[in-house]
Amino acid sequence: MNPEPQPLSRTHTCGELRPTQIGEEAVLMGWVQRSRNLGGVTFIDLRDRWGITQVVVDQKRAPEAHELADRLRGEYVIAVRGTVEKRPAGTENPALPTGSIDVLGSELHILNESKTPPFAVEDDAVITETLRLRYRYLDLRRPHLQANLMLRHRATMAVRRYLDQHGFIEIETPMLTRSTPEGARDFLVPSRLSPGKFYALPQSPQLFKQLLMVAGYERYFQIARCFRDEDLRADRQPEFTQIDIETSFLTREAFFALLEGMIQALFRDAAGRDVRPPFQRLSYADAMDRYGVDNPDTRFGVELRDLSDVAALTEVKVFKEQLAAGGIVKGIAVPGCAGYSRKELDDLGRLAADFGGKGLFWMKRTAEGLQAPFGKHAGEGQLAAMAERLAMVEGDLALIAADAPAIVAPVLGNARKIMAQRLNLASSEALNFLWITEFPLLEYDAEARRYVAVHHPFTAPVEADVPLFHSEPNKIRAQAYDLVLNGQEIGGGSRRIHRREVQNLMFSALGLSQEEAQEKFGFLLEALEFGTPPHGGIAFGLDRLIAIMARMPSIREVIAFPKTQRGADLMMNAPSAVEPAQLRELNLQVR
RNA sequence: GGGGUCGUAGUUCAGUUGGUUAGAACGCCGGCCUGUCACGCCGGAGGUCGCGAGUUCGAGUCUCGUCGACCCCGCCA
Numbered sequence: 001m002n003p004e005p006q007p008l009s010r011t012h013t014c015g016e017l018r019p020t021q022i023g024e025e026a027v028l029m030g031w032v033q034r035s036r037n038l039g040g041v042t043f044i045d046l047r048d049r050w051g052i053t054q055v056v057v058d059q060k061r062a063p064e065a066h067e068l069a070d071r072l073r074g075e076y077v078i079a080v081r082g083t084v085e086k087r088p089a090g091t092e093n094p095a096l097p098t099g100s101i102d103v104l105g106s107e108l109h110i111l112n113e114s115k116t117p118p119f120a121v122e123d124d125a126v127i128t129e130t131l132r133l134r135y136r137y138l139d140l141r142r143p144h145l146q147a148n149l150m151l152r153h154r155a156t157m158a159v160r161r162y163l164d165q166h167g168f169i170e171i172e173t174p175m176l177t178r179s180t181p182e183g184a185r186d187f188l189v190p191s192r193l194s195p196g197k198f199y200a201l202p203q204s205p206q207l208f209k210q211l212l213m214v215a216g217y218e219r220y221f222q223i224a225r226c227f228r229d230e231d232l233r234a235d236r237q238p239e240f241t242q243i244d245i246e247t248s249f250l251t252r253e254a255f256f257a258l259l260e261g262m263i264q265a266l267f268r269d270a271a272g273r274d275v276r277p278p279f280q281r282l283s284y285a286d287a288m289d290r291y292g293v294d295n296p297d298t299r300f301g302v303e304l305r306d307l308s309d310v311a312a313l314t315e316v317k318v319f320k321e322q323l324a325a326g327g328i329v330k331g332i333a334v335p336g337c338a339g340y341s342r343k344e345l346d347d348l349g350r351l352a353a354d355f356g357g358k359g360l361f362w363m364k365r366t367a368e369g370l371q372a373p374f375g376k377h378a379g380e381g382q383l384a385a386m387a388e389r390l391a392m393v394e395g396d397l398a399l400i401a402a403d404a405p406a407i408v409a410p411v412l413g414n415a416r417k418i419m420a421q422r423l424n425l426a427s428s429e430a431l432n433f434l435w436i437t438e439f440p441l442l443e444y445d446a447e448a449r450r451y452v453a454v455h456h457p458f459t460a461p462v463e464a465d466v467p468l469f470h471s472e473p474n475k476i477r478a479q480a481y482d483l484v485l486n487g488q489e490i491g492g493g494s495r496r497i498h499r500r501e502v503q504n505l506m507f508s509a510l511g512l513s514q515e516e517a518q519e520k521f522g523f524l525l526e527a528l529e530f531g532t533p534p535h536g537g538i539a540f541g542l543d544r545l546i547a548i549m550a551r552m553p554s555i556r557e558v559i560a561f562p563k564t565q566r567g568a569d570l571m572m573n574a575p576s577a578v579e580p581a582q583l584r585e586l587n588l589q590v591r
Numbered sequence: 592g593g594g595g596u597c598g599u600a601g602u603u604c605a606g607u608u609g610g611u612u613a614g615a616a617c618g619c620c621g622g623c624c625u626g627u628c629a630c631g632c633c634g635g636a637g638g639u640c641g642c643g644a645g646u647u648c649g650a651g652u653c654u655c656g657u658c659g660a661c662c663c664c665g666c667c668a
Contacts, residue, residue, distance in 0.1 A: 034629085036628065037624085037627095038624060040624075041626065042625095043628065045628070088626065091626050116619060118602070119618095120618075128602090130660050130661090183667085228667060229667095230667040231667075233663080234661085236667070354663070452668070459668085564661085
């Protein structure tokens, strides 16, 4: 009954045996996926990281092994010695790469038993998220998660290989660093040796990599863990991984070419998929105008069109009011949705509220012509003009929003994405990379009643826009860029400020006094005075990138031990309470 | 901080206008079976209906609260 110590030495994996090895002896080890006892013969599907091989144990030829095989249950760990044999004609399993052979077992050892697992260790098992995370080590046995983590490994290997070949060096930066203003909420770590003071976990290695440029390393990278204490989403975890890159002396063009080469190598080496640089580019302003969002999915059209001039000619009250108040009227044409019911249209209108809007107008083009609830106030000519502007064909449904530009864009931009998903407009095979350039440097935060950095406080302004710091800070363009893949931001970066006077301008635009700037970023300001080269960089969200490559809906599927939406680790039960003595040592008191 | 979906056997789910002993499938346990691969056949065990109050003669079902998972808005330089 007792499991034995490992008595055999493994010779092959469960994924490699083929007809060429017929007649050879093999020793396999792994987990029992399933066993089928037919009485005189037992079949065992044996699984390891490399695949599944069927083991046959015959009562007559190996009576001892056959008796032992009767005790096998799912997830038992076993060792089998046997001979590779061709399966009898008609019993091959085309679903398995190893399906034309099996291993005729002569010797069987149970290396360990297993409790009945709380869920089946197989891909098509339907399991709640709670259970998966509680037993993550069992979840991770499932083939698709193993494939995801192996993909992730190949991807980081490809990145390291490519960057190494291009003169980059990987440098580690501290995890215990200081809290800085701006940006996300920090995770704090109390300092025992400095009572009442705290380290912060890095939101990114931003300042360290810039200081490495000051230090003359010129080409740095790091597969870096980052921490942000913000609310979670399907694509956001409190700790996540970036491919962090910084370079000196490169023009933007040279830098983009380098990165496009890296993405190409990454997709080729990790996923065998073809990516062809150069990538498309779109300015932030054009992206907002045509797609309403700064991360447009360009795998399908359905672009936003401005209808303000036509709307001004109508007697539609909302149009007139919004236009008078400085608003705009824009629309999109959704293919094939003219048959939508009243309820479906109402639901779409409510969807606008999710993004700050009050509702959506609609217009249908059917065989009977154009219909819109606002039709009688618009006039035939104006309806036709709008339909023409939106290039509507029969069967199309137009969705129209009238509001401030800052509302219209997200309402239509997100309606566009949601409808495309519903109608399956985007090819799942396509890889549409897109650089978004010339982000604004600053935006006004009404709540904080000051300007905040759109990217971060070290982003260089477009040189020609520097004088605007004194007049119209919100008009300054940044030398910042995002890389978007199929409608998801996968990376973002910028050229950095490398002159102290510009950094001073930036800090004061952000409402930081000289004293505060000195207190919080004095080390950076001082460093900028010691011969800082022009430099810039980027960080790619590795988790998102891998999730897209693996066609997974959530980054949890490509992270070995992810956290729930409340930031909990259900397996280890983190976070947890700590002993009073630990708190005393840290001079902390819990309220 | 806000909106939404969900929580019933080990698992995934069903459960009628509130009414007898809460069902199914898979899994599990026992038996039979020599070419299965979702093996098959026979038999069996298994329930804090997330938790706590309330309404009611009676609550899986209705109400309130609470806990948890997921999706979204805010937030995430």
